[in-house]
Amino acid sequence: EVQLVESGGGLVQPGGSLRLSCAASGFPFSGYSMNWVRQAPGKGLEWLSYISSTTSVITYADSVKGRFTISRDNAKYSLYLQMNSLRAEDTAVYYCARESGYAFDMWGQGTLVTVSS
Amino acid sequence: QSALTQPASVSGSPGQSITISCTGTSSDVGTYNVVSWYQQYPGKAPKLMIYEATKRPPGVSNRFSASKSANTASLTISGLQVEDEADYYCCSYATGGTWVFGGGTNLTVL
Numbered sequence: 001e002v003q004l005v006e007s008g009g010g011l012v013q014p015g016g017s018l019r020l021s022c023a024a025s026g027f028p029f030s031g032y033s034m035n036w037v038r039q040a041p042g043k044g045l046e047w048l049s050y051i052s053s054t055t056s057v058i059t060y061a062d063s064v065k066g067r068f069t070i071s072r073d074n075a076k077y078s079l080y081l082q083m084n085s086l087r088a089e090d091t092a093v094y095y096c097a098r099e100s101g102y103a104f105d106m107w108g109q110g111t112l113v114t115v116s117s
Numbered sequence: 118q119s120a121l122t123q124p125a126s127v128s129g130s131p132g133q134s135i136t137i138s139c140t141g142t143s144s145d146v147g148t149y150n151v152v153s154w155y156q157q158y159p160g161k162a163p164k165l166m167i168y169e170a171t172k173r174p175p176g177v178s179n180r181f182s183a184s185k186s187a188n189t190a191s192l193t194i195s196g197l198q199v200e201d202e203a204d205y206y207c208c209s210y211a212t213g214g215t216w217v218f219g220g221g222t223n224l225t226v227l
Contacts, residue, residue, distance in 0.1 A: 035216070037163075037218075044120070044206060044218060044219070044220045044221040045155070045157075045163065045206050045208075045218040045221070046218060047208070047215065047216040047217065047218060050214065050215070050216070057214065059213065059214040059215055060215075061118055061215060062118050063118075095162060095163075100168075101151070101168055101169060102149070102151035102153070102168070102169070102210045102216075103151070103153035103165055103168035103169070103208070104153065104155070104163070104165060104208070105165050105168070105174065107162040107163055107164075108162065109162055110162060
């Protein structure tokens with residue numbers, strides 16, 4: 001089955017760290033660029049980060065630059081997001097999304113990250 | 118990286134047509150012809166409805182169409198159906214290798 005499945009979300013204290021994973025299946029993962037997008041409760045979508053298929057290009061939104069790190073392991077069909085120095089405003093559902101032609105054509109179901117003491 | 122501007126809400130009756138606008142700048146919508154549109158139901162992941170400003174992915178109803186002129190993109194849904202009631206987001210590739218979403222539009226089918 002062609003799908004993306006996120007994991008790793010949970011409750012973390014402000015200033016803490018968390019690592020999200022996204023497991024891909026059913027398509028040639030190494031041939032696609034990938035992204036992380038989040039959605040705070042009751043709010044809109046926010047693009048966070050992009051990584052090219054070979055990891056040669058990585059970009060971040062200003063809101064997470066310097067705190068979040070995107071990475072991937074093509075052999076494991078996996079995408080990651082290391083999140084450090086977490087703040088209350090990082091509370092959101094985090095989605096991984098496959099990029100094709102500058103659009104996000106496949107999304108995972110999302111994983112909830114709650115930053116609270 | 119300012120969000121694209123969309124109306125917060127639109128509404129229409131079954132069978133009618135509605136249009137959702139998405140206004141950006143010369144750093145995103147105005148320069149790159151790669152606006153995409155997403156449909157999202159509550160508690161669900163977004164679904165790609167339009168890519169490259171006007172193209173529909175396989176399986177998306179031809180009741181969904183889109184256009185772009187200068188800094189503004191538009192999504193039109195014709196022959197509104199109850200199941201079209203959802204949130205809709207536009208998105209554009211932007212300068213610096215980033216992407217920017219619109220704030221989202223809640224569509225109500227009365």
